[in-house]
Amino acid sequence: MSALGALIRRDIRIALRVGGGALIGVLFFLTVVVLMPFALGPDLALLGRLGPAILWLGALLASLLTLDRLFMADHDDGSLDVILMSRTPLELACAAKALAHWLAAGVPLIVATPVLGMLLNLDGASTAAVALTLLAGTPALTFTGMIGAALAVTLQRGGLLLAVLVLPLSIPVLIFGVAASNAAIAGPLSFGTPFSILCALSLASLVIGPFAAAASLRHGLD
Amino acid sequence: MTLSDLANPTRFLSLTTRILPWLAGATAILLAIGLTQSVLAPDDYQQGATVKIMFIHVPNAWLSMFVWGVMSIASLGTLVWRHPLADVAAKAAAPIGAAFTFLALVTGSLWGRPMWGTYWEWDARLTSVLILFLMYLGLIALWRAVEDPSRAARAAAILTLVGAINIPIIKFSVDWWNTLHQPASVMKMGGPSLDRAFLIPLLVMAVAFSLLFVTLHLAAMRNEILRRRLRALQMLQASQRPALP
Numbered sequence: 001m002s003a004l005g006a007l008i009r010r011d012i013r014i015a016l017r018v019g020g021g022a023l024i025g026v027l028f029f030l031t032v033v034v035l036m037p038f039a040l041g042p043d044l045a046l047l048g049r050l051g052p053a054i055l056w057l058g059a060l061l062a063s064l065l066t067l068d069r070l071f072m073a074d075h076d077d078g079s080l081d082v083i084l085m086s087r088t089p090l091e092l093a094c095a096a097k098a099l100a101h102w103l104a105a106g107v108p109l110i111v112a113t114p115v116l117g118m119l120l121n122l123d124g125a126s127t128a129a130v131a132l133t134l135l136a137g138t139p140a141l142t143f144t145g146m147i148g149a150a151l152a153v154t155l156q157r158g159g160l161l162l163a164v165l166v167l168p169l170s171i172p173v174l175i176f177g178v179a180a181s182n183a184a185i186a187g188p189l190s191f192g193t194p195f196s197i198l199c200a201l202s203l204a205s206l207v208i209g210p211f212a213a214a215a216s217l218r219h220g221l222d
Numbered sequence: 223m224t225l226s227d228l229a230n231p232t233r234f235l236s237l238t239t240r241i242l243p244w245l246a247g248a249t250a251i252l253l254a255i256g257l258t259q260s261v262l263a264p265d266d267y268q269q270g271a272t273v274k275i276m277f278i279h280v281p282n283a284w285l286s287m288f289v290w291g292v293m294s295i296a297s298l299g300t301l302v303w304r305h306p307l308a309d310v311a312a313k314a315a316a317p318i319g320a321a322f323t324f325l326a327l328v329t330g331s332l333w334g335r336p337m338w339g340t341y342w343e344w345d346a347r348l349t350s351v352l353i354l355f356l357m358y359l360g361l362i363a364l365w366r367a368v369e370d371p372s373r374a375a376r377a378a379a380i381l382t383l384v385g386a387i388n389i390p391i392i393k394f395s396v397d398w399w400n401t402l403h404q405p406a407s408v409m410k411m412g413g414p415s416l417d418r419a420f421l422i423p424l425l426v427m428a429v430a431f432s433l434l435f436v437t438l439h440l441a442a443m444r445n446e447i448l449r450r451r452l453r454a455l456q457m458l459q460a461s462q463r464p465a466l467p
Contacts, residue, residue, distance in 0.1 A: 164360045172395035219376040
């Protein structure tokens with residue numbers, strides 16, 4: 001257990017220090033949201049209606065962008081081999097790494113949401129709803145994305161291949177995340193249904209992600 | 223003859239040399255019968271002659287999912303039993319599956335034009351088939367990204383199995399998304415029960431397309447085995463060539 005705690009602390013520390021690049025995700029998120037009015041026009045009513053969708057797309061792309069750091073740096077400096085050979089089960093180590101990555105790269109996105117919501121003309125309650133759905137949904141993005149990151153690192157390929165593999169798998173999270181936000185803001189639908197499914201998706205990916213990523217690392221790096 | 227006997231590629235090649243002509247012949251005969259029956263089938267009272275697209279469309283759509291199932295079983299063979307032909311089977315199946323999915327999309331959109339008045343509708347079924355097509359393309363991209371076939375095989379096997387778990391989830395979410403966004407107004411079929419005049423040609427065509435898949439798959443597997451042998455020979459030759467002065 002202490003090994004996992006140490007792994008989480010180490011990953012967070014590396015991510016937040018110089019060269020870690022976790023906060024670049026937030027900057028990217030901000031830039032994507034700022035770009036949107038240039039494409040859609042500065043109509044505040046329209047931006048307010050599309051706000052949850054824009055925030056969710058931005059968060060999805062930002063979390064995708066930081067994913068290839070999940071294993072790549074450790075693979076380059078050899079510490080991934082140490083993790084592979086250690087007595088801690090690889091599945092748990094993968095889960096710990098993904099948790100650390102979510103804490104370092106996913107939580108800042110959620111913290112930034114209120115500011116970005118203001119730019120998109122969302123009121124307080126709507127912003128809170130989007131932030132809550134992001135809080136429930138981004139773990140699913142990280143944990144399913146981890147599978148793609150593990151495949152990419154064993155193949156020495158990152159970037160576009162990772163995006164092509166991971167994005168179709170994140171469609172359900174996007175659907176239920178945006179649906180829950182919209183239900184909380186305007187919709188006739190109850191907030192609970194899509195939100196519970198979103199939580200279920202996160203919990204399921206919490207189980208599937210570490211096993212698939214560990215299998216991919218084990219088969220790919222021998 | 224068990225599955226492990228087929229692990230020897232030479233034996234597999236000699237066996238498929240014998241059965242491939244028979245399979246191809248059976249496919250051709252069944253396709254001929256099915257197409258004739260499809261042409262002779264009566265027009266639908268509502269859809270007219272366009273209903274005959276169904277005889278091509280439905281078998282393609284059915285096979286687009288069936289092929290992913292075949293790839294999943296082959297992936298289990300790669301990861302669990304390390305069967306030497308399993309990754310050949312998985313690799314050979316991916317482009318064929320993508321082709322069936324593409325044909326299902328194209329025929330569906332051609333059918334949609336006279337029926338719904340548009341080539342593309344964000345209908346739940348169309349959308350989930352489109353996502354399936356994207357996943358096939360991603361899988362093929364993964365196969366093509368790595369030179370070493372055995373390394374690519376294990377990565378592709380994991381992605382195939384993750385996809386097999388995710389495809390039902392995606393299907394469910396897209397259904398849910400679609401009913402949320404638009405009420406069921408577009409999708410009006412002739413009804414759940416199909417008349418015998420349509421059912422029999424459809425079943426014949428389904429069997430014919432399945433045989434077509436088996437034929438193409440075995441032929442593609444043979445090509446893949448030969449391609450790998452060629453690659454091994456080329457590498458051997460390259461390693462024996464004297465170094466340049």
